[in-house]
Amino acid sequence: MNQFIISVLLVTIIHLTNGHKHDNNPKVSTSLGEIQGSLLETILGKPIYSFRGIRYAKPPVGELRFQPPIPVEKWTDTYDATKDGPMCPQPFLTPISEDCLTLNVYTTHLPTPRHNPRRAVIVFIHPGGFYGLTGASNWAGPQYFLDHDIVMVTINYRLGSLGFMSTGDKLAPGNNGLKDQVVALKWIQQNIASFGGNPNLVTISGYSAGGVSVTTHLISPMSKGLFRRAIAMSDTIFAQWPIGHHQFNLAQKQARFVGCPDDTSENIVNCLKTKTAEEIVETLGKFAEYRFDPVLVWTPVIELDFGQERFLTEHPIKTVLKGNFAKVPIMTGITTEEFSYFSGGVVNNPQLLKEMDEEFDRVAPIAFVYERNTTKSKLISKELRKEFLGVGPLDSSSEKGLGYLYADGLVGFGVNRGVKLLSAKNTEYTYYYKFTYPGRFSFYTLPNTTIPYGVVHHDDLIYLFYISARFPKLNVTDPEYTMVKKLTTLLTNFAYTGNPTPHVDVNLDRSQWIPFTSENNNYMDIGTTLEMKENLYQDRYAVWERLFPLSDYE
Numbered sequence: 108m109n110q111f112i113i114s115v116l117l118v119t120i121i122h123l124t125n126g127h128k129h130d131n132n133p134k135v136s137t138s139l140g141e142i143q144g145s146l147l148e149t150i151l152g153k154p155i156y157s158f159r160g161i162r163y164a165k166p167p168v169g170e171l172r173f174q175p176p177i178p179v180e181k182w183t184d185t186y187d188a189t190k191d192g193p194m195c196p197q198p199f200l201t202p203i204s205e206d207c208l209t210l211n212v213y214t215t216h217l218p219t220p221r222h223n224p225r226r227a228v229i230v231f232i233h234p235g236g237f238y239g240l241t242g243a244s245n246w247a248g249p250q251y252f253l254d255h256d257i258v259m260v261t262i263n264y265r266l267g268s269l270g271f272m273s274t275g276d277k278l279a280p281g282n283n284g285l286k287d288q289v290v291a292l293k294w295i296q297q298n299i300a301s302f303g304g305n306p307n308l309v310t311i312s313g314y315s316a317g318g319v320s321v322t323t324h325l326i327s328p329m330s331k332g333l334f335r336r337a338i339a340m341s342d343t344i345f346a347q348w349p350i351g352h353h354q355f356n357l358a359q360k361q362a363r364f365v366g367c368p369d370d371t372s373e374n375i376v377n378c379l380k381t382k383t384a385e386e387i388v389e390t391l392g393k394f395a396e397y398r399f400d401p402v403l404v405w406t407p408v409i410e411l412d413f414g415q416e417r418f419l420t421e422h423p424i425k426t427v428l429k430g431n432f433a434k435v436p437i438m439t440g441i442t443t444e445e446f447s448y449f450s451g452g453v454v455n456n457p458q459l460l461k462e463m464d465e466e467f468d469r470v471a472p473i474a475f476v477y478e479r480n481t482t483k484s485k486l487i488s489k490e491l492r493k494e495f496l497g498v499g500p501l502d503s504s505s506e507k508g509l510g511y512l513y514a515d516g517l518v519g520f521g522v523n524r525g526v527k528l529l530s531a532k533n534t535e536y537t538y539y540y541k542f543t544y545p546g547r548f549s550f551y552t553l554p555n556t557t558i559p560y561g562v563v564h565h566d567d568l569i570y571l572f573y574i575s576a577r578f579p580k581l582n583v584t585d586p587e588y589t590m591v592k593k594l595t596t597l598l599t600n601f602a603y604t605g606n607p608t609p610h611v612d613v614n615l616d617r618s619q620w621i622p623f624t625s626e627n628n629n630y631m632d633i634g635t636t637l638e639m640k641e642n643l644y645q646d647r648y649a650v651w652e653r654l655f656p657l658s659d660y661e
Contacts, residue, residue, distance in 0.1 A: 137301040140182040145189040149254045159211040160192030163294040166206035172380055173272050173279045176290045191243040195266045196384035198391050199239045205384045210262040210291050213249035214303050225305035227602040230260045232313030232320045237405045238267040248573030251591050255599040258304035262291045268361045271405035274372035275353030277413035285418050292333040310602040312338035319344050323407050325432045327418050339439040344423045346521025347477045347655040352411050364390035400474045424660040430532040436605030439526050440540030444561040445518040447510030448551050454506045464501040475516030487654045494650045520651040526623050536622035542567040543634040546587045548578050570594045
């Protein structure tokens, strides 16, 4: 073999191995130190360089509990990022630890000394009502998304009382779980180039509580400049939920549940710091007031000024009406059914149905999340009942109307209001969708069967992430793979260009996603095929718009 061929082979080998291609022990160097990762594999067989459980903030323990996050400091040893970090404390998943402020980074192309691919970055903020779930790889696996040329980041943030305690004073102003997310986004800005990502092309995406989070980042002064696109799936912050300056009543409840005094914020906070995280989160079920409602317990709060950096300074709807939000391409939407299946649990339980029927003024604001115990609240309850349930007593025929109330009160109305508010003032395009694809799998099936109730809350996540905790891996031979390809392509296109359909693509049914405006009321029906439609659930949402007018916020 002559010297020229040997030289060519050597250059080729160096090129392939630089960036740790097919290296079972990928390593990157960041501003904080060295990080050791591991390998996963995409559906199409690409190696994924996986860096999991990377700490982005100091453990919020001891005196740091209930305090804003403090960014992590540099380390000297090589950081072991070969497995997921613990879940933030919750009663649903294990292992849990308060030392949970970690993130996962996934890529298929690490930088070499000569080239940084600077790929678009998609950050995913997990769902779970602000009190559960995780960004771990068994709940948000990268195996589908990483067949595209992106860098993916999933994050953990503090949950429940540990993340959202808000006493209305300097001891716990609130929003720490959201401030955790800000610190994670700053970590991404500073370090994602080490993984081949482009810090100037970051898309924040989130589902349910994660969608609420995304839309708060649009308006928070703390999040300014940390992202270039936003995807809020199946929820926003622009619903009818009461948002106040604190949730002291929840702090008091939490204190009582674990045997602490509930008289002053100082006594509450000091005593709660003596309890273990497990003791605190195991009481989650006690916050339920009707069945397991309210689904939304902790919310973001409008922080009063105690000298701290404030995440929200006024009501989000008021802020957006003024046009004070990040002018970036936005995508938002819902699933066909969302939480409508909750209605079956009511009508098929005589005691719950009786309670809903006879105490509707009390139960409806709990179940459908609006203000309570006021003259206005009673009027709202009366009108919702008349419009969706009729004038007679509730019975089995009430299931459909109750389903609409759960779907719209918990998700649909807030998303619809959000898309209208944002598109009216946005200088970039706003895209609206309804996800209607009926696959074989679902987060909710008909009782005693494996048959999906419909396309419910979370079901679109099945085609974005390999959720190994719940579902089998979807391979190219599965009928659902077509939707995996469609949905991941739409979001990848959006991350790169701000447009989910920037060019004609046969894999996207040659469709063109027309942005939403108040004149066209357009949305994309993401089903077996992609199809533009108009006026999503217009008659239903009109009832809510009448009962919760924007003039209340002006």
